[in-house]
Amino acid sequence: LEFRRVLFRSFHEMALPQADLVFASLSLPFSGAHLEASMRRALQAVKPGGWFVGVLFGHNDTWAPDDDVASVDAAMIEEFIEGFDPIEVEEEEFDGPYSRGDKHWHWYVVVAQRPA
Numbered sequence: 001l002e003f004r005r006v007l008f009r010s011f012h013e014m015a016l017p018q019a020d021l022v023f024a025s026l027s028l029p030f031s032g033a034h035l036e037a038s039m040r041r042a043l044q045a046v047k048p049g050g051w052f053v054g055v056l057f058g059h060n061d062t063w064a065p066d067d068d069v070a071s072v073d074a075a076m077i078e079e080f081i082e083g084f085d086p087i088e089v090e091e092e093e094f095d096g097p098y099s100r101g102d103k104h105w106h107w108y109v110v111v112a113q114r115p116a
Helices: 028-044 074-080
Strands: 019-024 046-058 085-098 101-113
Touching: 019 028, 028 046, 028 074, 074 085, 074 101
Parallel strands: 019 046
Antiparallel strands: 046 101, 085 101
């Protein structure tokens, strides 16, 4: 495996190197108004035969109304991963803890593969 060091920036601000795996666990929801551009860059970085794995907040998440948070629905995810094979798109919604107390979680776990 080859790992490349990438300076920390928002997805929409940088060109990501080509990769066999783009793992975006709970990073993309915090791109706010830049979600579409961030998703496009993340998915463009996936090599043929490679994988995208990410978690995106749903509209019912406690943080969804915040200006710096982006939320999606199943139709938006389908549009984002068009051209990929959707291996798993799982919606989860529950009340649970986080570092500052309890909140309502609503997210989609997305696993998709770019065709080889």
